[in-house]
Amino acid sequence: MVLYLICFTWFTYTGMRCSLKMFSLWKFVALSAQLCAGAIFERVTDLPTMDFDFIIVGGGTAGNVVANRLSENPKHSILVLEAGASHKGIEDIQIPFYCSRLTPYTEWDWNYTTTPQVALNGRTFPFQRGYVLGGSSSVNTMAYTRGSSEDYDRYAKVTLDQGWSWKNIQIYIRKFERWTQPADGHNTTGQFDPSAHGYDGATAVSLPGYPLDTDHRVLEATSQLGGEFSYNQDLNSGSPLGVGWCPSTINKGERDSSATSYLTPEVLKRRNLQVVVNTQVTRILQSGTANCRRAFRTVEFTASHGDAQGKKTLTAKKEVILAAGSVGSPFILLHSGIGDSRDLSRVGIKPIVYLPSVGRNLSDHMVAPNLWTVNTTDTLETWVRDPVFAANALETWRTTRTGPFVDIPITQVGFVRVKDDGVVFKKYGDPSAGPNSPHVELVINNGIAGKTIPPAGNFFIIGAIIVTPSARKTPLIFNEHFIHNNISGGSLVLHSNDPFEHPIINPAYAGSDLDMYILREGIRSAQRLAEAPAIRNYVGPALFSPTTDAELDEFIRSNGTNLHHPVGTAGMSAKDANYGVVDPDLRVKGVAGLRIIDSSVFPFIPSGHTMAATYILGERGADLVKMAW
Template sequence: MRVTRFLLAVWSSLLSATFSQAALLSKVADIPSNIKFDFIVVGGGTSGNVVANRLTENPKVNVLVLEAGPSNEGVIASEVPFLAPSLTLPSPYEWNYTTTAQPGLAGRSIPYPRGHILGGSSSTNWLVYTRGSSEDFDRYAKVTEDQGWSWNSILPYFKRSEKWTAPADNHNITGQFDPNVHGFKGNVAVSLPGFPTPIDQRVIEATSQAGPDFKFNVDMNSGKPLGLGWAQSTINGAVRSSSATAYLAPNFIQRKNLYVVVNAQVSRVISSGAGRNPSFRGVEVRQSSGGPLKTLTATREVILSAGTVGTPHILLNSGVGDTKSLNALGIKALVDLPDVGENLSDHAVVGNPFLANSTDTFETLRRSSSLTDDAMTQWQVHKTGPFVDTILDHIGFVRLDKKLVPRQDSAAGPNSPHYEVIVSNGIPPGPAPPSGNFLVVTTIVVSPTSRGSIKLKSSNPFDAPLIDPGLLKTDFDKLIMREAIKGVYRFVKAPAWSGYVIGPAGALANATDDASIDSYVANNAGTLFHPVGTASMSPKGANTGVTDPDFTVKKVSGLRVVDCSVLPFVPSAHTQAAAYAIGERASDIIKSAYRL
């Protein structure tokens, strides 16, 4: 079989990244020993790079960023939006985790994507930009007793991080978004689809035909997400916009007070004292490929931004966690915080394929080497064509019928969704079925009741942790997914799909009643990789939780957590927008604490 230019580009990008940014360091041994770092940021991911950028706006503040993965520079698959799904497959840019056996998924253990690259998961995710409901953030404010987490307080941070950008094809976007709820001067580009798909008009027509659940919503990032509308993605013209490209752009990373080291894996944070509030301003790090450990010290704070898996993993290895569990592994417990690694919540997902009466879907493109070559060339030369977009043009959020909602609703409020739908012009890029063309309507449980955990496998800090996202563990989450699939059936019966949708395909065709839908879900669902909660916030002074509302770790000094692990509930949204807002808010709080 002929190797196409398209495949060569993907393979080369997945094998090695060129290293062209002179301001980046690739070796732990090259970290300057004569520099006193005010702050050490552990994790150059979605939130961590925001903090590094904002703190180094003050030229008197030295910041060191330690990223376990390689540079994002030259990784073509991370630049081309359409290639995003290839990055969440096993690759050098993934941690390549797997979960424990999941009872809600018929006992299966599944891959658990987490970005292992500068930019973290913002460099490998599927680029979707959604904020969640205003009630999500008002709930955070209520449970933390801190109004700084309310929607009205967080919205300015969403806007500060965002740079609304015209789509690649510069089409008229009037009526496809609400400019009043967006930012235009920030760092991260957010845009609308820049290449039309044949189903676009059918989707919009269906919003007026499929019932109130799928009514048209001009902009779900207004804080009122219910309904279906045009997807917004982190794309700058035709290229992915990540925390690495946005917050560590050349004009930022060349600051003399900012040091970014890739291939630098942190094992632990180190306590420099004992007592009631021990200080954790030390960091133990090595080259990711192995080698001697080096200890570094921050004069002010260590900021953990290693993500919902990495942050609790580091804390537990550092002796911060449940005392009995740590002692059982032979790890000296320094700070008893039983909730470290607990309360993990995530979004369960299943893609639902329907056979389409069309030859103009992703499948046709993916089966033809000449078409993929042409699309790659078009993107490289003109920054136009199908590769300028991710795999979806439309997205929607739906509440269950109120008769099905228990008194203790898992959603944040009456205007918050229980499930999400994503409409795609074919099966997301991956192994293409040998025949057939498809419409895929993906369903996601966005307000789950299930909870999981991150635990240590051993006392070796470089062993992968035990990841249990607890997907579809509760009956209510199973009900949400079941009702979501029934909702999809209603959606594709809208007159707009007449003559186009032939019928359900694959295993979905056998999902005809509640029992068979549940079986289909258990055997086909996975994760949308939106974990939060493993270093959850609680009110300042509370005996539960891991962090205070200002991101500081309870019972210690010199240590903060700045990533989505602090969120006590997963938002009813893809989490990268929240991660950027978290980074922006934390930066302001830190600056205020030190009068920077």
């Protein structure tokens, strides 16, 4: 308003009456008012400036963290380029229970597909990645588990940088996490450890806010069975083994993504931060040299997906920060001529920087679902099938942000280690980060709540997830066993030199004997949990009852599916290591002016849902950039 009055007074005083000048002045005032109010721009051409210190490629889970933290310094100017649309006003994104509607193969998904997976009977799978502001934090299941303390200590060991250790990332956990009351406001005493959480951070984390009939049964089972299924008061304490409540990034009944928590209206009011959606970066271009290295500070982008004729460029004065995710970041590097020279030449791209680890080391979680029938309709299937129930629940959510739709379909999970049979681990080694880290996550669901559900029947599900996949070819290894046994690895390579053609994604699910062993034992753990009297009295016959190794292997090959937690395609390694893509400060090796801050840099997949670890990464990555400048 002050700016408007100054401009209006100046206009009146000078007596100008030229309509063209009047139009230009009012356009300037309107644009200034827009910037003061905070904005997400649809086109780069709408920006008030093309001069930026930092250009962040990708407004996803980590990218928005970095944008927020760097823009805290008014001396730095920041641009975020997001390929997808804005998240604002999309109710399906807001409603936690509707998370399964968002992917795969929707307008909010990149709609990638894997190659046929050899170990899973040649089946292909959707490879879901968020194509919207907030990235995958806007479309995922919101489950919040950090992994074990040993996961982070292993990152520190591999990178030779203690800044990544569990002890030293605690400051970043507190910085991004805001522990919040569940939607129903119930007493959560005994359901979490208050000392393990942050209360003043940006992103809300809360426990389930609507009770399910299976809650008490699962908790009763922990006391009945004990041992591997003992109750764990807080799965995020760094010691996740056992069964406990599953928190999620939900704030007062609504999804809290990096877009809603880090790009708040107050943050978007900062004059030094601009966010542009519907803008896809195709390459990072060399923009000179620095310290005898090629500098990559120029981004090539197009205003709309597939518009190859409309490419433009912008150059950052300080750094380009890739935050396009485990598919997007290596994809852009490869199209920029940074990667394995042979792979680049094969698709007609001129190799510029030899960095053969780009796109290698792809790791992802996969799950073997175990289903039991139940003799009740009080399951999630009814919430989807019954139009009256669904309409009432939706109205309750819209008016009060309470009721069944305030939660994700998961309320409890368990983390277990499999037994050492004296053969497999002797041959391959233990793939976990340490003796207090799990091999398997057990995800417990009172029914099926996906986009498509069976036309009849009600079910109880315990999914067995391998959280320590061993498929990898690079020297980012567990121990010497992986060198000698040549375990095939996951990878991402280009299909062609067309930046709008999806890459070839091969996660190598169940790609080793070790993976198959862990999955078999994970299913047996799920079966043992279902034998607890509290659960056995609830469930009927299992839909599948594999018992022998051969039956279990065939069950996995026919029914196993993926979890969409990819990491590793731009892995961290020590500064002087001859493998990896980024150093411990997240700088791309061998070049200047370019960093990667997203889940692609994790050299090992954490033994939990990757979102929490990616927020931590975003906070520490932002600090590393700040320290450099």
